Amino acid sequence: MLEVLKTPGDTSWFTRDRFGMFIHWGLYSLAARHEWVQHNEKIPNDVYEKYFKHFDPDLYDPSVWAKAAKDAGMKYFVITTKHHEGFCLWDSKFTDFKATNTPAGRDLLRPMVEAFRKEGLRTGFYYSLIDWHHPDFVLDPHIGPYRDHPDREKMNQGRDMARYAQYMRDQVRELLTGYGPVDIMWFDFSYPKPDGSGKGRNDWESEKLYKLVRELAPNIILDDRLDLEEGWDVKTPEQFTPRSWVTFKGTPVVWEACQTFSGSWGYHRDETSWKSVAQLVEMLVDTVSKGGNLLLNVGPTSRGEFDYRALESLQGIGEWMKRHSRSIYGCTAAPADIPTPQDCRLTYNPQTNRLYVHLFTWPFKYIYLDKLADRVEYAQLLNDGSELPLVPTDWTANAASEHGSRDNTLVLQLPTPKPPVTVPVIELFLKK
Numbered sequence: 001m002l003e004v005l006k007t008p009g010d011t012s013w014f015t016r017d018r019f020g021m022f023i024h025w026g027l028y029s030l031a032a033r034h035e036w037v038q039h040n041e042k043i044p045n046d047v048y049e050k051y052f053k054h055f056d057p058d059l060y061d062p063s064v065w066a067k068a069a070k071d072a073g074m075k076y077f078v079i080t081t082k083h084h085e086g087f088c089l090w091d092s093k094f095t096d097f098k099a100t101n102t103p104a105g106r107d108l109l110r111p112m113v114e115a116f117r118k119e120g121l122r123t124g125f126y127y128s129l130i131d132w133h134h135p136d137f138v139l140d141p142h143i144g145p146y147r148d149h150p151d152r153e154k155m156n157q158g159r160d161m162a163r164y165a166q167y168m169r170d171q172v173r174e175l176l177t178g179y180g181p182v183d184i185m186w187f188d189f190s191y192p193k194p195d196g197s198g199k200g201r202n203d204w205e206s207e208k209l210y211k212l213v214r215e216l217a218p219n220i221i222l223d224d225r226l227d228l229e230e231g232w233d234v235k236t237p238e239q240f241t242p243r244s245w246v247t248f249k250g251t252p253v254v255w256e257a258c259q260t261f262s263g264s265w266g267y268h269r270d271e272t273s274w275k276s277v278a279q280l281v282e283m284l285v286d287t288v289s290k291g292g293n294l295l296l297n298v299g300p301t302s303r304g305e306f307d308y309r310a311l312e313s314l315q316g317i318g319e320w321m322k323r324h325s326r327s328i329y330g331c332t333a334a335p336a337d338i339p340t341p342q343d344c345r346l347t348y349n350p351q352t353n354r355l356y357v358h359l360f361t362w363p364f365k366y367i368y369l370d371k372l373a374d375r376v377e378y379a380q381l382l383n384d385g386s387e388l389p390l391v392p393t394d395w396t397a398n399a400a401s402e403h404g405s406r407d408n409t410l411v412l413q414l415p416t417p418k419p420p421v422t423v424p425v426i427e428l429f430l431k432k
C-alpha cells in the first residue's frame with residue numbers, strides 16, 4: 001500500500017469514513033445568488049445589513065439535515081461557522097454580527113452540532129479567514145466588496161490586522177472549547193501575492209492560530225489553507241477532480257475534494273448547472289479510487305431547509321450507498337499492479353482484502369480483468385449479492401483472447417441488462 005505523508009492530526013477515522021457533507025449557510029442564503037454575492041455585486045456593509053435584519057430561518061430543524069446526511073451515507077459534516085461576509089452562526093462573545101441578533105434570535109450552531117452527533121456524524125468547523133465585516137480587516141485591492149472603492153485607502157486608516165488576528169484566535173477558542181469535541185478545523189483561505197498584496201500567514205498570524213488549534217485539540221484534522229508549509233493534515237482540491245492521488249513534494253497525502261451539487265456553495269435559487277445523481281456517485285467513486293475523501297456541499301435556504309434539488313440528489317446517492325457503501329468505507333486505491341479495466345474505477349479494502357470494480361459503462365457479456373485470474377476466490381455483484389461464476393479459462397479462450405491478449409486474465413460473465421443501480425459494482429474476494 002502507498003505510504004502517505006505523516007501529519008499531526010488523527011486521520012485514521014477520516015480515511016475510513018470517506019464521505020462528508022459541507023454546509024454553507026449564512027446571510028447570503030437570503031440573497032440566494034452565491035455566497036460571494038457581497039463581493040460580486042460590491043454590496044457595502046450598510047446595504048448588506050438588510051439580510052442581517054431579515055434572517056429568520058423559521059423552518060430550521062437540524063435533525064432533518066442530519067438525517068438527510070446520514071441517509072446519504074455521509075459520516076461527517078463541516079459547517080461554515082463564519083464565511084467571508086463575517087456573519088457568525090454561533091453566539092460569539094466577540095461580535096454582534098451573529099445569529100443571536102437576527103430575527104433567528106438564537107445560537108444556530110449548537111443544535112446543529114447536537115443533531116449531527118446524535119446521528120453519529122463527526123463535526124467539522126469551517127472558519128473564514130477573510131472577513132469583509134470586521135472593522136479591523138484591511139480591505140484588499142482585489143477581493144471584497146470595497147476592492148475598487150475610491151475611498152478604500154481612507155477606509156483602511158486605523159484598521160489593524162493584528163487586532164483582527166486576535167479576534168480570530170478568540171473565536172476559534174470559543175468554537176473549540178464550547179461545542180464538544182471538534183474533529184475537523186477548516187480555515188479558508190489565503191491569497192498571498194508575490195508583490196506583497198493579498199493575505200497570508202503574516203496577516204492571519206497563522207503560526208499562533210496553528211498553535212492554539214493544536215493546544216486545544218491536538219488530534220484535530222486541519223486543512224491546508226493557512227498558508228503554512230507544514231502542520232496541515234489534509235489537502236483540499238476544490239471544484240475539480242484530481243487526475244491521480246494528490247501529492248505534496250512528490251509524497252502522497254491525505255486529501256479531500258470539496259465539491260458542489262451546482263456551481264455555488266451558498267443557496268443559489270437560479271443556478272442551473274446541477275450534477276446528476278450518476279455524476280455525483282461517479283465522483284465519489286472516482287475520488288475514493290484515488291485515495292481521497294469527498295466533501296459534498298449543501299446550501300440551505302434562508303428559511304432553514306435544504307434545497308429541494310440537493311435533497312433529491314442526496315436521496316439518490318443514499319439509494320446507491322445503501323447497497324454499495326462497502327466499496328467506499330474503509331476503501332482506498334487498488335494495489336498499483338492491478339490494472340483498471342476500461343470505463344471502470346477500482347477501490348480496495350486492505351482489511352477485508354476485497355477489490356471493487358465499479359462499471360461506469362456496462363459492457364456486453366464479459367468483463368476482462370488482467371492479472372487477477374489466479375488471485376480471486378469469489379466474485380459477486382454487490383447490489384444483490386448474486387454470484388458471478390469465475391469462467392474457466394479454456395471455456396472463454398475464444399471470447400477472451402480472440403481479439404486481445406491475455407495476461408493472467410480473469411473473465412467474468414455478466415448479465416446482459418445492466419443491474420438497476422446507478423453504478424454497478426463487482427465485489428472480488430481476493431485469495432489470502
Ligand code: GLC
Nearest residue numbers: 024035036188189238258265
Ligand atoms: C472558496 C470560496 C468559498 C467556499 C470555499 C469552499 O475558497 O471562497 O466560497 O467556501 O472555497 O472550499
